[in-house]
Amino acid sequence: MTDAALSNQYPAADIGDCLELLKPRVMSLAVFTAAVGLVVAPVPVHPVIAVASVLFIALGAGAAGALNMWWDADIDAVMRRTRGRPIPAGRVSSESALVLGLWLAGISVALLALTANLLASGLLAFTILFYTVIYTIWLKRLTPENIVIGGAAGAFPPMIGWAVATGQIGVESLLMFALILLWTPPHFWSLALITNEDYRTAGVPMLPVTHGGAATRNRILGYALATAPVALLLAFTPIGGPAYLALSVGLNIRFVTAAHALRRHGLAAEPKDRQQKERDFFRLSIAYLFLLFLGLLVEAALRSAGWTVSAWPILVGG
Numbered sequence: 001m002t003d004a005a006l007s008n009q010y011p012a013a014d015i016g017d018c019l020e021l022l023k024p025r026v027m028s029l030a031v032f033t034a035a036v037g038l039v040v041a042p043v044p045v046h047p048v049i050a051v052a053s054v055l056f057i058a059l060g061a062g063a064a065g066a067l068n069m070w071w072d073a074d075i076d077a078v079m080r081r082t083r084g085r086p087i088p089a090g091r092v093s094s095e096s097a098l099v100l101g102l103w104l105a106g107i108s109v110a111l112l113a114l115t116a117n118l119l120a121s122g123l124l125a126f127t128i129l130f131y132t133v134i135y136t137i138w139l140k141r142l143t144p145e146n147i148v149i150g151g152a153a154g155a156f157p158p159m160i161g162w163a164v165a166t167g168q169i170g171v172e173s174l175l176m177f178a179l180i181l182l183w184t185p186p187h188f189w190s191l192a193l194i195t196n197e198d199y200r201t202a203g204v205p206m207l208p209v210t211h212g213g214a215a216t217r218n219r220i221l222g223y224a225l226a227t228a229p230v231a232l233l234l235a236f237t238p239i240g241g242p243a244y245l246a247l248s249v250g251l252n253i254r255f256v257t258a259a260h261a262l263r264r265h266g267l268a269a270e271p272k273d274r275q276q277k278e279r280d281f282f283r284l285s286i287a288y289l290f291l292l293f294l295g296l297l298v299e300a301a302l303r304s305a306g307w308t309v310s311a312w313p314i315l316v317g318g
Contacts, residue, residue, distance in 0.1 A: 017086040021069055021097050022062030022104075029290060030157045031058045036293040037161030037176060040239040040300045045165045052115045053164045057157065060108035060124045064131040064153070066101035070094050071136050075202040081195050101132075112164075120163040127156040141203070144210040151184030152177075158293075172239045175230060180289065182227040186220040186259060187285035193217075193278045217263040220281075224259035228252040231292055243302060244295040255288050 034057045038050055045053070069076065069087055077088035086092035105128050113121035135150030155177045162173035192199060192206040193216055199206040208216045231252055235245035262281050265274065 017091045018100065020086050021066040021092065021100060023065030023068070024062070027058070027061035027065055029286065030061050030154050032290065033176070033180065033293050034157035034161040036296055037158030037173060038164050039161075040172070040296050041162050041165035041170075042238065043165045049115055050164070053112060053120070054161070056108045056112040056115060057124060057160055059104050060112070060128055061157070063101045063104035063108060064128045066097050066104065067128070067132040068136045070097040070101060071132070072140075073097075075204060078202050079195070079198040081198055116164040117167045119167055119169075120160050123156055123160045123163055127153055127160065130156070141205070144205045144207045146205070147188045147207075148185050151181055151188070154184055155180035172234070172237050175234050175237065176293075179227065179230045179234065179292070182223055182230060183285065183289055186223045186227070187282070187289070189216050189220050190262070190278050190282040190285060194275060194282065217259075221256075221259040221263045224256050228256055234292075234296070239296055239299060241299040241302065244292075244299045247295040247298075248292060251288050251291055255284065258284050 031054065035054045038045060038053065069085060072082075073085075073087040073094050076082035076085050082088065087094055087097055105125075109121050109125045109128070112124050131150070131153035135146065135153055139146040139150050158176035158180070159169060159173045162168075162170060162176075189207055192208050193213060196206070196208040196213070200209045207219065231248050232245070234240045235242075235248055258281050262277055265277055
């Protein structure tokens, strides 16, 4: 197709379309967890380096979002939730999204290497590659376990932030990774329950499509139960403490009981009530992860103020 034909088919994209390609709402939680991983690390980082690093991580997350939209344009076009995105809506060409994603990926990785260190940069590059190739291109259309494995892409950001500060991968960053990895399936499956027919129409083998709603709700509860101990364990690491422990106990009780309620009501509820419970759980899952990482920030602030109480005495009764 000639340049003139492309110009007629796709009007000049505005800044809003370009930003939408980066999936800012979806990627904002990942960027937040990366910032938390950087701040709670035991090595102080110069504010300019910290801000620049988070910015480059955000650019890398945006690059992954653009590449995801480039590859998934065909299924986005047939799903009600996504057909208004820039590519299926005809506001941006697939080629433009691909170029934008590749450029941002290269720039973000290179600048993070120059600003922070090679480990952080390498982790960012691997995260973009994992989300684009392993999840989007390979697993998403292949297996209902796509998000179980592919969810690792969203779990890497706190490890990247930690690596910016320390140049290493610590136990604490591995626990933050594990927390997000286990949290991702119940979070995403609750959305897949809501948009089940969309995925069925698009031919994407999400768990509710291949195994049904009851099996999906059982898996949501199982993963919620697996997530809780990891979230609690963070309280007894150097980045945790009593404030985080108290918050984590409350949030995990709410998270698990909500997953249990979702399973218990299941198909017995009226479709409208069932969809409302699925939406409520989806929103709760976002708040759950956000507040847990906010709790880690609170503990970091308390330590900076000289409050260095450990949560261990609470556990052992000391």
